[in-house]
Amino acid sequence: MVEICGVSKYYGSQCVLDNVSLTILPNTITSFIGPNGAGKSTLLSIMSRLVKADTGTVKLDGKDVNAYSTNEIAKRIATLRQTNHINLRLTVEELGSFGRFPYSQ
Amino acid sequence: MSTEARTSTSSSIRVRLGDGGRLAILAAVALGLAALFLTVGASGMWEYALPRRATKLAAIALAGCAVASSTVVFQALTNNRILSPSIMGLDSLYLLVQTAIVYAFGSTHPLVQSANTNFALSLLLMLVFSFVMYRLFFAGERGNIFFMLLLGIIFGTFFQSIASFMQVLIDPNEFLIVQGRMFASFNNIKTPLLTASAVAMLLTAVVFWPQLKFLDVLALGKEHAINLGIDYDRVVRRLLMAVFMLVAVSTALVGPITFLGLIVANVAYELVRTYRRLWAIAGACLVACVALIGGQLVVEHVFNFSTNISVIINLAGGIYFLYLIVKERTSW
Numbered sequence: 001m002v003e004i005c006g007v008s009k010y011y012g013s014q015c016v017l018d019n020v021s022l023t024i025l026p027n028t029i030t031s032f033i034g035p036n037g038a039g040k041s042t043l044l045s046i047m048s049r050l051v052k053a054d055t056g057t058v059k060l061d062g063k064d065v066n067a068y069s070t071n072e073i074a075k076r077i078a079t080l081r082q083t084n085h086i087n088l089r090l091t092v093e094e095l096g097s098f099g100r101f102p103y104s105q
Numbered sequence: 106m107s108t109e110a111r112t113s114t115s116s117s118i119r120v121r122l123g124d125g126g127r128l129a130i131l132a133a134v135a136l137g138l139a140a141l142f143l144t145v146g147a148s149g150m151w152e153y154a155l156p157r158r159a160t161k162l163a164a165i166a167l168a169g170c171a172v173a174s175s176t177v178v179f180q181a182l183t184n185n186r187i188l189s190p191s192i193m194g195l196d197s198l199y200l201l202v203q204t205a206i207v208y209a210f211g212s213t214h215p216l217v218q219s220a221n222t223n224f225a226l227s228l229l230l231m232l233v234f235s236f237v238m239y240r241l242f243f244a245g246e247r248g249n250i251f252f253m254l255l256l257g258i259i260f261g262t263f264f265q266s267i268a269s270f271m272q273v274l275i276d277p278n279e280f281l282i283v284q285g286r287m288f289a290s291f292n293n294i295k296t297p298l299l300t301a302s303a304v305a306m307l308l309t310a311v312v313f314w315p316q317l318k319f320l321d322v323l324a325l326g327k328e329h330a331i332n333l334g335i336d337y338d339r340v341v342r343r344l345l346m347a348v349f350m351l352v353a354v355s356t357a358l359v360g361p362i363t364f365l366g367l368i369v370a371n372v373a374y375e376l377v378r379t380y381r382r383l384w385a386i387a388g389a390c391l392v393a394c395v396a397l398i399g400g401q402l403v404v405e406h407v408f409n410f411s412t413n414i415s416v417i418i419n420l421a422g423g424i425y426f427l428y429l430i431v432k433e434r435t436s437w
Contacts, residue, residue: 050328074334081328087184088324088380101322102334 001026002047007056009042016042019056041082048079074102124377124384131376131391138398146406163303164294165401168362169369169393171306171355174386175348176366177373178317181324181382182341182348183250186371187429190352191363192254193238194261195231199356201264202227203286208271212282220295228357234260235349239342250341288415289362291401302358306351313347316340320382364415368422369393371429396421 002024009017017039024030032040045051047058049065058065065073078099086095139162147154179190206216206226216222238260242253272280319340323330331337355362366389373388400414400421 048332050331070331070336071334074332077332079328079332084329086325086329087186089378090380094380098322098325098329098333105318105334 001061003059003062004043004047005057005059007043007046007053007058009039009046009051009054017046017053021056044079048077049073050079071102071105124379127376128384128388128391131388131395135391135394135398138395138402142398142402145402160294160296160299161291161401162398164291164299164359165397166394167299167303167306168289168291168355168359169365169397170390171351172362172366173369173373173389173393175351175355176363176370177382177386177389178320178344179348179366180370181320182344183254184324184326186374187367187426188254189363189367189370190348191361191366192261193235193257193349193352194264195235195349195352196356196361196363197261197264197268198231198234199227199361200287201268202230204268204271204275204283207279207283208275212279217282220293220298224298224301224357228353231353231357232349235346235353239345239349250345253345286360288413289360289365290413291359291397292410294358298358302354305354309347309350309354313343316343316347317383317386320344321380324380324382361415364422365393365396365418368418368425369396372425 004020004022004024007017007020008015020039020043032043034040042051046053047065049070060068060073060076065077068076142162143155143158147158176189180186180188203217203223206214206223210216212218216226238253238256241256242249272283275283319330319335322333322335323337323340323344325333327337330340352363369389369392370385372392373385376392377384377388379385396418397414400417403417404410404412404414
């Protein structure tokens, strides 16, 4: 279960997320829908620790995501971005096996 | 697209089997060149020739490996294969230091003439500069590596401009001294400095070795690296420290040499076709040794020291680099 409590994010003086709170239940599919610039990606980025929130917390199973060790949380959360340009010569097998990195490192 | 994908898979399977072999061949070439370098034209004067050539060879190997590995690491951090650590302005700073001491004290001053003092001073200043750059951009929350690179370009240009300003003002004879320092040179390397540099590089390698396993994942890009559980900021910081250290030590030892990194790293990517960066580092080190030993042989025995190794490598490397740009452009 993911809980988002009072998350705000500003880029300069521009408010992108204003005090967002919601709970995402387990065993459900949740989608964020909104027009361009609504802050969907920002919220998702904060949830996956790619961006730091200015205020508020994101909790995974009752524990702040930033309190987990990065390796531990990598075993729980997987993200796939809209653009995935990878500048390496990789086979599909090699790319897939990167997914085991949190376990094998 | 589909045919391209198919050919690249089949060729990568064939090629990956050959990676070890290619490295072995490269190592053999490097060793052969080293043997040639030690023996050619010595005509019986072994006691004189061997120790001097061995020192030169050791300096070549050290500087080559430092530049090669720092460039491969740097390119993995920045996700860019046409950047080299010289963008951070360390070699411009080295030039400025050399110019400034000649400008201020004259070319006969111990700071210019004594290799030890000069080495210590250049190294110290480069490390201080690295530390300042590092603090500036990683102290706050917004550690952004490209911001730091931009700063490096600005500082580098600034140092270079001041250096050329001073070079215009000094006596032409003094300028010749400065000019001698403007290019990497393996002649006249003092053994104690070589030992000190070797120890420093070895320590760097040992201290930062644990971070190297993250390189392959870092090369996927920041988002993927974080997604795969890497403490991105911390690992990047550590690896950058290693890059700074290697560049500073090798530059203080032989002079501005970072130009070499770009060439050897890219040749290594072509030769060792696996994505594994450790292999690329090994390959780049060997390519660097081959290029430097080969270049030095050409300088000594073909041109009789009438040119220097930077010119030769820049000529060969520049042509290769142009080829690379043209190739990258057509591959899109």
